[in-house]
Amino acid sequence: MEVFPARPRRRLPRVLPPILDETLDSYASRLAHANRLHNDDLHAHLTGSKNPAAPIQARALATVTGYPLDSLHYAMLELCGPTDLVAMSITGRPIPGGLRRPACYQCTPPASPRTDELRIGEHAWRWSRHEDLLCRRHQRWIGDALSPDTAQPSLTKQPEILAANRRHRRLIKHHGRDQVRLALGSAHLICTEWHSRGGQFARDYHRLMATFHRHGDIYYRDGPTAEASRYPQIIALTRLLASPTWRSRALHDNLNVEPPTEPFSPLEDLDRMPERARRYYAGVLQDGPQLDIFLAELRRTVAPRYRWDPYAYHRYYDPLVRWIKDELKPDPGSPLPPEAYEPGWIRRLASDLMRHPRPDRLIESEAPR
Numbered sequence: 492m493e494v495f496p497a498r499p500r501r502r503l504p505r506v507l508p509p510i511l512d513e514t515l516d517s518y519a520s521r522l523a524h525a526n527r528l529h530n531d532d533l534h535a536h537l538t539g540s541k542n543p544a545a546p547i548q549a550r551a552l553a554t555v556t557g558y559p560l561d562s563l564h565y566a567m568l569e570l571c572g573p574t575d576l577v578a579m580s581i582t583g584r585p586i587p588g589g590l591r592r593p594a595c596y597q598c599t600p601p602a603s604p605r606t607d608e609l610r611i612g613e614h615a616w617r618w619s620r621h622e623d624l625l626c627r628r629h630q631r632w633i634g635d636a637l638s639p640d641t642a643q644p645s646l647t648k649q650p651e652i653l654a655a656n657r658r659h660r661r662l663i664k665h666h667g668r669d670q671v672r673l674a675l676g677s678a679h680l681i682c683t684e685w686h687s688r689g690g691q692f693a694r695d696y697h698r699l700m701a702t703f704h705r706h707g708d709i710y711y712r713d714g715p716t717a718e719a720s721r722y723p724q725i726i727a728l729t730r731l732l733a734s735p736t737w738r739s740r741a742l743h744d745n746l747n748v749e750p751p752t753e754p755f756s757p758l759e760d761l762d763r764m765p766e767r768a769r770r771y772y773a774g775v776l777q778d779g780p781q782l783d784i785f786l787a788e789l790r791r792t793v794a795p796r797y798r799w800d801p802y803a804y805h806r807y808y809d810p811l812v813r814w815i816k817d818e819l820k821p822d823p824g825s826p827l828p829p830e831a832y833e834p835g836w837i838r839r840l841a842s843d844l845m846r847h848p849r850p851d852r853l854i855e856s857e858a859p860r
């Protein structure tokens with residue numbers, strides 16, 4: 492039976508305003524929930540079609556909510572055509588189609604009193620910029636919401652995490668959004684891998700986690716508190732990787748490395764060669780004065796006890812070594828779209844790869860020795 496046979500002509504009994512940058516799906520879902528309708532039925536009512544891909548028009552939303560068309564357009568840029576966008580001031584706002592995160596539970600309280608978890612249909616989701624990881628007004632961590640734990644932990648006792656976000660925003664002003672997004676993606680991968688090795692890299696992480704959790708608390712390893720506790724170190728590394736000066740220091744000593752002049756050939760025993768020649772023929776990074784300055788800054792600001800080791804062990808390189816090697820490739824190109832560098836996207840990609848190993852990796856691991 493069709494609940495709504497034609498396009499809407501009347502207001503819904505219960506309406507609620509969209510929040511700024513709310514996704515259209517989220518708003519439609521909240522409207523359906525408020526009116527005790529199934530999402531599909533409201534969608535069919537708004538579009539006049541049972542096709543779930545039929546787009547919702549701003550005019551239909553204006554009819555069922557009673558809100559002016561301009562207000563809906565301004566709140567949800569997804570509803571806008573090119574001419575609508577020209578007429579509005581939207582500089583600095585997130586672009587629909589990119590990263591999505593839940594809205595702060597305290598900025599958009601649901602109808603029911605519990606505000607400590609994400610409930611589908613009640614809580615709003617927003618288009619988000621990469622720095623929108625926390626609510627500055629309520630000092631709550633929002634994060635990428637990739638864990639089953641959907642709490643938004645308080646940051647009132649975590650000044651380092653709040654300061655890291657201010658630094659994140661300053662970096663964007665200084666180096667530009669795209670540059671920082673790329674650096675943040677790399678820093679996120681590097682720091683997450685360091686943390687998974689624990690020990691020397693995880694000291695600050697454990698200190699911040701101890702402020703979030705009492706001894707004996709159970710929490711998800713990739714939950715919001717873990718995400719927030721990694722964040723200051725990720726931003727400290729982002730500062731170096733986004734800066735042209737620090738990047739060039741990291742790479743300088745390994746650009747245009749000349750072949751060694753000693754009378755050795757690559758066919759001779761690598762162990763008998765001087766260190767520099769051995770590294771050259773083994774494709775291992777060289778040490779140098781500029782790299783030393785970079786590593787000193789890294790130890791001062793990111794990882795105090797970082798030990799530089801350019802060699803691979805069982806084909807495993809330290810992630811920072813891998814980053815430098817990748818940056819040195821003549822034309823690394825980028826097969827990934829820009830949003831691929833957002834941390835949440837990368838994590839999902841990485842977990843997909845873990846679940847579905849590439850065929851060539853399988854062949855390599857299964858090959859007879």
Ligand SMILES: [Zn+2]
Nearest residue numbers: 595598626629
């Ligand atoms: Zn808030």
